[in-house]
Amino acid sequence: MSVPNYLREAPRRQRMEGTRCKGCGAIHFPPRAVCDRCGGRDLEREELSGTGELVAYTVIMYPPKGFENQAPYAIGIVQLKEGVRILSQIADCDPMELREGMRVEIVIRRIREDGGFIEYGYKFRPV
Amino acid sequence: MRGVAIIGIGCTKVGEHWDKSLRDLAVEASLRAMEDAGLYDADYVLVGNMMSGYLQNQEHLGALVADSLGLQGAGAAKVEAACASGGMAVHMGCQLIASGAADSVLVVGAEKMTDATTPEVTKALAMAEDQEYSAYTGASFIGLNALVARAYMKAYGVEPEDMALFSVICHKHALDNEFAQFRFPITVEAVMNSPIVADPLHLLECAGIGDGAAAVLLASLDGARKIADAPVELLASTVSTDKFSLHQRDDLTSFKAARASAEAAFRRAGLRAEDIDVLEVHDASSALGLIALEDLGFAERGKAAELIRDGGIEIGGRIPTNTFGGLKARGHPVGATGVYQIVELTRQLRGEAGKNQVGGAERGYAQNIGGAGTTITAHILGRVD
Ligand SMILES: [Zn+2]
Numbered sequence: 004m005s006v007p008n009y010l011r012e013a014p015r016r017q018r019m020e021g022t023r024c025k026g027c028g029a030i031h032f033p034p035r036a037v038c039d040r041c042g043g044r045d046l047e048r049e050e051l052s053g054t055g056e057l058v059a060y061t062v063i064m065y066p067p068k069g070f071e072n073q074a075p076y077a078i079g080i081v082q083l084k085e086g087v088r089i090l091s092q093i094a095d096c097d098p099m100e101l102r103e104g105m106r107v108e109i110v111i112r113r114i115r116e117d118g119g120f121i122e123y124g125y126k127f128r129p130v
Numbered sequence: 131m132r133g134v135a136i137i138g139i140g141c142t143k144v145g146e147h148w149d150k151s152l153r154d155l156a157v158e159a160s161l162r163a164m165e166d167a168g169l170y171d172a173d174y175v176l177v178g179n180m181m182s183g184y185l186q187n188q189e190h191l192g193a194l195v196a197d198s199l200g201l202q203g204a205g206a207a208k209v210e211a212a213c214a215s216g217g218m219a220v221h222m223g224c225q226l227i228a229s230g231a232a233d234s235v236l237v238v239g240a241e242k243m244t245d246a247t248t249p250e251v252t253k254a255l256a257m258a259e260d261q262e263y264s265a266y267t268g269a270s271f272i273g274l275n276a277l278v279a280r281a282y283m284k285a286y287g288v289e290p291e292d293m294a295l296f297s298v299i300c301h302k303h304a305l306d307n308e309f310a311q312f313r314f315p316i317t318v319e320a321v322m323n324s325p326i327v328a329d330p331l332h333l334l335e336c337a338g339i340g341d342g343a344a345a346v347l348l349a350s351l352d353g354a355r356k357i358a359d360a361p362v363e364l365l366a367s368t369v370s371t372d373k374f375s376l377h378q379r380d381d382l383t384s385f386k387a388a389r390a391s392a393e394a395a396f397r398r399a400g401l402r403a404e405d406i407d408v409l410e411v412h413d414a415s416s417a418l419g420l421i422a423l424e425d426l427g428f429a430e431r432g433k434a435a436e437l438i439r440d441g442g443i444e445i446g447g448r449i450p451t452n453t454f455g456g457l458k459a460r461g462h463p464v465g466a467t468g469v470y471q472i473v474e475l476t477r478q479l480r481g482e483a484g485k486n487q488v489g490g491a492e493r494g495y496a497q498n499i500g501g502a503g504t505t506i507t508a509h510i511l512g513r514v515d
Binding site (some may be wrong): 004008012015035038039058059060061062063064065066067068070071073076078079080086089090091092098103114117123126 | 247248250252253255256262263264265266267268269270272273276277280281284325326327328329330334373375377378382388
């Protein structure tokens with residue numbers, strides 16, 4: 004990832020900034036310009052709670068380039084309290100003990116080292 | 131709208147072609163298709179490919195391939211829709227013929243994957259996903275398949291062995307396919323004992339890495355009758371897209387784009403699932419094979435495993451599926467896969483499938499998926515009598 008892209012994404016990566024549709028109340032993450040529920044275009048920024056539950060998970064044994072030294076690691080779909088679903092690494096866990104429905108919370112962690120600088124961003128961990 | 135027909139087909143073997151470049155593969159498959167048609171010409175050249183920019187540092191494949199074939203002057207473009215690039219290229223070719231914008235279109239799908247390391251290819255494949263919110267987590271493409279597999283198993287009480295059987299049958303079908311990458315039999319036990327790629331998916335139930343190219347020459351149905359001895363008609367060509375990322379969707383056990391593209395294709399062709407004699411589905415992993423059988427209407431929801439256990443997807447079964455090995459055993463040179471499917475269905479409908487021939491096959495269906503169920507194409511082919 005380029006440095007400008009990293010800086011641009013920081014509000015999402017580090018504060019979970021999403022959008023709320025003023026028309027239908029739907030919450031989105033990442034932020035959208037057009038509501039994916041009602042098609043509305045009047046949206047406002049909203050910071051999300053960062054807590055929710057695990058919907059599905061797996062353990063990556065063969066990682067993509069850039070993640071080699073982290074494998075094996077768990078990834079999962081997290082449904083936030085607000086109803087939004089996001090994909091995340093699941094940190095601080097024994098993958099054998101993960102279960103669907105488990106409560107998880109956001110934690111800011113090192114994502115990867117790429118081209119000499121270190122990216123930080125959200126992961127989730129069991130509460 | 132004009133009818134669209136396939137007048138020529140050709141492909142290379144899928145495998146590790148260390149002696150052939152991406153261009154060499156595309157040219158080889160294209161020349162075979164044109165030789166098969168007896169027509170060395172095309173108004174348009176469409177190249178289905180996903181990863182040439184990253185893996186070969188080469189874009190602008192349309193004109194590159196057209197020039198290599200001596201077709202300077204033809205319209206040409208690369209068509210990219212992740213793993214559905216091939217199916218999408220065929221779809222775009224159909225639009226050009228049907229609208230009258232072109233009288234002949236060469237569609238060639240080509241991918242060259244084995245010059246790169248596995249982490250590089252894994253990263254390239256993950257480019258199908260949202261770089262800022264999916265690939266960013268370190269999710270591999272098979273990792274997303276694993277999320278689908280786990281949700282599917284849990285929802286319907288499907289056992290890992292049920293899923294593995296799909297890949298076992300694909301390997302059986304590839305034994306007599308001279309173009310297949312993996313021509314050896316496997317057993318359910320072998321799948322279960324192979325390494326886990328992303329829990330619950332094992333190595334032997336996930337499509338591998340390979341090079342290959344496949345091509346079809348399209349013409350209008352009326353034109354085809356004059357040129358080809360046995361043209362095959364494209365009765366329907368449709369595409370549908372869903373919410374971009376898997377995790378944004380409520381249901382992980384079925385793909386809306388698969389259902390929508392199938393419904394549109396069946397409507398266009400005036401047919402139902404019962405009318406299809408031979409099927410090609412996008413088994414990037416075993417789980418996707420089972421889900422496809424259900425999404426396309428060949429098995430009830432949660433019942434694909436029963437169909438497979440009863441021999442339903444084998445040659446001679448109720449709906450012979452992936453009769454040349456599918457993604458798992460024929461191989462999955464990504465941007466070429468959707469075109470391989472059309473080539474294979476055409477062989478079946480022409481009665482040229484050798485030991486893999488489905489007796490009396492008159493209509494075939496091909497499903498090609500890009501991303502984790504994001505872009506899905508549907509093609510229905512029919513014999514012209
Ligand atoms: Zn809305």
